[in-house]
Amino acid sequence: MRKNIVAYLTLVIGLLIFSGCSHDSIEPTTKIDDKEIDNSDIQKVDQQATSQSTLKVHYIDVGQADATLLQLVDQNETMNLLIDTGDWNATDVVTYLYSKNIKDIDIVTVTHPHADHIGQLEKIIEGFSVTEVWMNGETATSQVFANSLEAIEKRSIDYYEPEVGDVFDIGPLEITILHPDSLTGNTNNNSLAMRLQYGEISFLFTGDAEQLAENAILASGANIQANILHLGHHGSNTSSTSDFLQAVNPEIAIYSAGVDNSYGHPDVEVVDRISERDVPLYGTDTHGTIIVETDGKTYTVMTQKQGTLSQQSVGKSCLDINTANAEELQEITHIGPAFAKALIELRPYRTVDELTNIKGVGPGRLHDIKSQGLACVGG
Amino acid sequence: MYSGYLDRFTDTNDALILVDALQQQFHVPADLLPTDSTVGTWLLVDIEEDNIVSIQIDVDKTQAITNEVEERMQRLKSRKSSRFKRS
Numbered sequence: 427m428r429k430n431i432v433a434y435l436t437l438v439i440g441l442l443i444f445s446g447c448s449h450d451s452i453e454p455t456t457k458i459d460d461k462e463i464d465n466s467d468i469q470k471v472d473q474q475a476t477s478q479s480t481l482k483v484h485y486i487d488v489g490q491a492d493a494t495l496l497q498l499v500d501q502n503e504t505m506n507l508l509i510d511t512g513d514w515n516a517t518d519v520v521t522y523l524y525s526k527n528i529k530d531i532d533i534v535t536v537t538h539p540h541a542d543h544i545g546q547l548e549k550i551i552e553g554f555s556v557t558e559v560w561m562n563g564e565t566a567t568s569q570v571f572a573n574s575l576e577a578i579e580k581r582s583i584d585y586y587e588p589e590v591g592d593v594f595d596i597g598p599l600e601i602t603i604l605h606p607d608s609l610t611g612n613t614n615n616n617s618l619a620m621r622l623q624y625g626e627i628s629f630l631f632t633g634d635a636e637q638l639a640e641n642a643i644l645a646s647g648a649n650i651q652a653n654i655l656h657l658g659h660h661g662s663n664t665s666s667t668s669d670f671l672q673a674v675n676p677e678i679a680i681y682s683a684g685v686d687n688s689y690g691h692p693d694v695e696v697v698d699r700i701s702e703r704d705v706p707l708y709g710t711d712t713h714g715t716i717i718v719e720t721d722g723k724t725y726t727v728m729t730q731k732q733g734t735l736s737q738q739s740v741g742k743s744c745l746d747i748n749t750a751n752a753e754e755l756q757e758i759t760h761i762g763p764a765f766a767k768a769l770i771e772l773r774p775y776r777t778v779d780e781l782t783n784i785k786g787v788g789p790g791r792l793h794d795i796k797s798q799g800l801a802c803v804g805g
Numbered sequence: 806m807y808s809g810y811l812d813r814f815t816d817t818n819d820a821l822i823l824v825d826a827l828q829q830q831f832h833v834p835a836d837l838l839p840t841d842s843t844v845g846t847w848l849l850v851d852i853e854e855d856n857i858v859s860i861q862i863d864v865d866k867t868q869a870i871t872n873e874v875e876e877r878m879q880r881l882k883s884r885k886s887s888r889f890k891r892s
Contacts, residue, residue: 515828541812541823558887565878567845567870568810569825575877586887594889662816689816
């Protein structure tokens with residue numbers, strides 16, 4: 427049951443991810459429960475959230491690489507965590523962090539030392555006040571790795587190698603380490619894997635862990651169930667086995683991959699496995715940056731690119747009255763064939779309230795329709 | 806001739822070589838690598854028209870960076886700490 431999805435927002439973000447661009451360039455057009463919200467409203471919502479505890483998880487669009495920002499607001503204090511740091515020959519993660527007016531980062535985790543995960547660590551250490559860096563203990567001899575270690579040492583940043591079973595408390599956010607138990611000769615399978623629990627909502631990150639690592643995690647017997655799964659290895663077929671997906675039992679799956687990447691990520695077999703489970707799939711290649719916001723009880727999914735999210739992609743949580751066909755519209759209470767036909771003729775609608783423009787749909791029926799929660803504008 | 810780093814092999818068994826001086830990465834069929842190449846090996850590569858056309862191992866640079874990283878890593882490992890770990 428997807429009770430946790432109370433609504434989902436589609437953000438059109440005019441976010442330019444290159445250096446020198448405006449740091450606050452998000453220009454969302456957002457609809458929540460049929461109400462359009464302009465940018466000033468978004469800011470008000472953010473300000474209100476500071477008096478409560480919220481977690482925003484930003485699956486940043488960094489091309490064929492990985493970087494996820496977690497922003498925890500608790501008791502008016504904001505804590506920032508970063509899982510992976512994007513590609514080595516880019517600055518998009520740094521630019522994104524600047525765009526969020528971030529100055530301090532409490533923990534930067536590098537799941538493994540490949541250049542598409544540790545890529546901008548040095549730049550982040552140089553550009554922000556980083557408290558702690560986590561690595562899996564594996565060394566690489568790349569320039570980006572060497573420079574990163576030098577930056578950690580030069581700035582006397584705390585360094586830690588989490589071990590399986592370690593639990594970390596970042597305010598109300600609990601992080602449990604699932605992998606690796608020991609390092610092997612396979613860097614992907616050495617990826618740090620962790621489960622994050624925030625209230626009733628959980629997230630799973632496995633870096634580039636492949637089947638071998640997934641099997642080890644399964645064999646450990648640890649709790650790996652998660653509402654939101656970050657697919658291992660950019661959606662590669664080396665990862666996300668059926669058994670692993672069964673155990674995680676996600677409500678949403680997200681992968682990070684570049685548009686038209688040469689690796690064929692996400693692999694069609696993985697997409698099929700996710701689809702067979704009727705789990706909505708989001709990817710940075712098609713949705714841009716994806717943000718999951720939660721109060722610990724429910725969560726909202728927001729994406730950068732408008733038009734790529736269908737109602738199907740969020741478990742049919744709402745039906746766009748501007749695009750649904752006549753048959754689909756009849757899933758809405760009080761809407762039969764005649765009303766569906768009239769509804770289509772009167773398109774477009776700016777809000778669900780405008781359904782009262784249909785002859786025969788009065789306040790009472792509108793109330794029932796809105797109570798059902800299926801009809802929406804935008805989708 | 807450029808200095809390149811063998812960062813990883815892809816799902817399709819291509820070698821991914823990073824060339825810092827160009828800020829570019831190149832895919833090369835693994836069978837074109839010198840025999841003793843492994844992930845983490847520094848290479849000297851010739852590039853023509855955005856393709857690597859010759860590769861040889863840079864033994865000295867591989868050893869120098871390996872030593873530097875290992876020494877630095879040992880120092881970091883000796884002072885591992887986390888203020889967030891549950892005790």
